[in-house]
Amino acid sequence: MSQAASASAADAGEPGALEVRSLSVRFGGVVALDGVSLSVPAGAIVGIIGPNGAGKTTLFNVVSGLVDPAGGDVTYNGRRINGIRPHELNRLGISRTLQGLGLWRALTVIENVMIGARRGSSPGFASALLGLPRSDRYEAALKEQALAQLKALGIEEYANRHPGTLPYGVQKWVSLARALISRPALLLLDEPASGLSANEQKQLIALLRSLKERMSIALVEHRLDLVMSLCEHIHVLDFGRLIASGSPTEIQNNKKVTDAYLGSELTDA
């Protein structure tokens, strides 16, 4: 029951550790990741940067079970999780946000967040079908939990709205609430700052710093200023390869990194 064990460890609020060893991914003839090794130590905030098409999102897709690697290993808290199915992330205490947010537009904000909650001892199909008190209590508790999560992010006023009717910044906060309600031990954020105003970015940085106690965070990001100020450790990908790893200062002074960025994307740097 190692899964149950790691889930209870996550509930106790202990951050998880992720390690990726010589990971390779091929799409047909294209090599998307080529022998990438990196780690997200427990309790760290780690940035993964690189120009467009460097393989950052592909790396997240492998870790979350959406893409099968051609070679290499993914371990989480010392346990190999290659070939994990995406729905198992929730039980392992891994949450991931999506670049396109992926909110369910036909559901209200609070329903979106309720789905993200940890699935464990929910009452069965029969109680739900019969509308038994047990099912009612579970639903009420879940709703309360979701509302508390919305409050924690200061967006409870939007609980009964539909995501499509809200400003992009609020939608982004909803997707964070949906990822955080499961109290993950590892949080994977795909471009968390894109589309946010300068003020919202500041709020995001403060939020992520406050989460550090409870979870490890890995973020894929385009905005170097945000990554430099937030992350203790940065991995740089270029054309599917890891070209540099180190502290923000080390990365800033790394010639390979500046070449990769100056060569392709001056505007983003």
Add this chain to the structure above:
Amino acid sequence: MTVLERIQSRGTLLTHGLLGVLFIVAVGVVIWLLDSVNGFIVYQLSSVTYIAIAAAGLTVLTGQNGQLSLGHGALMAIGAYTTALVLKTFTDLNPAIVMVASILVTAVASIVVGAAAARLRGPYLAGATLGLAVGLPGVAIRFSSVFHGDQGLTVPALSSPDALSDVPAEVWLAWVGLIPAAVTFVLLANLLKTRYGRDFRAIREDEVASALHGIRVSRTQVIAFVLSGACAGLAGSLMAYTSNLAAPGSFPLTLSLQLLAAIVIGGLGTLPGAVWGSLVIVFAPDWIGTLNDAMKLPSNVRDELPLALFGVVFIVAMLAFPYGIQGGLRRLIAWRAGRRRAAAAQA
């Protein structure tokens, strides 16, 4: 607190259960009164009960979960044949037990179909379920020693108990149909309020996001299919009791398409919509026929016109009410509430 809120605070089962009982009593009285005016309408209403059960199941599958099925007529056939075969062996078995048996058999068949369906998307799913609708009646013809081929199997009529021997047969049939219909709607309404309902809708909207947030997508899709199939099985059983027959000719492809039309015109994904749509599906052909006869057209036009009119009614209805009848009603209620608030503000 209003009365409604006070009841709601006592739990889902009590709220929906009370609504179900009220529905049975109210519609039961209406049926009783209608029978002295027009017995045929009452007979048609008993058709509405089983069409509505099947449509409710389909609206959960297609409207809520996003799986398109063109084969629910075939699943109804499984329920109807199960009823006929069970009654052939156990002639006097209680209808409730026969219906449960039909639900179970159809649900088991739906596991197989649903597992295949969970691997298919869009037009491929439509094609596969279409194949089921076209192919399954052929089984009855191929194995005619069991299923009696085109003639089908007869089902004994439901007789009212001796104490209620004054109740006309069609009224009794409609009353009996109301009970499984109400139970179906209560149970589905319960379920859609919970995690299962949310998961169904989340999968329809975005499968990747659903999986990443802990929903077992394929498993949930199979659950939706089996649930929907169970409804179709119950509907088929009731249909067999109503028509006293289970025969391939009762389950043509058009039955599956009519169910789909019912949920779309009623308001896709809404349970009340399944009722409105079923009423339209059962009664519209008749009204169109009456209208057609009144126009006294030459026979070559008259014979073809009803189907065309049926199509026109559908197109116009969808243009006027893109969210179906239920969507139209909701807009009307919202509009009236808005006007009342405006009037109150002025005063």
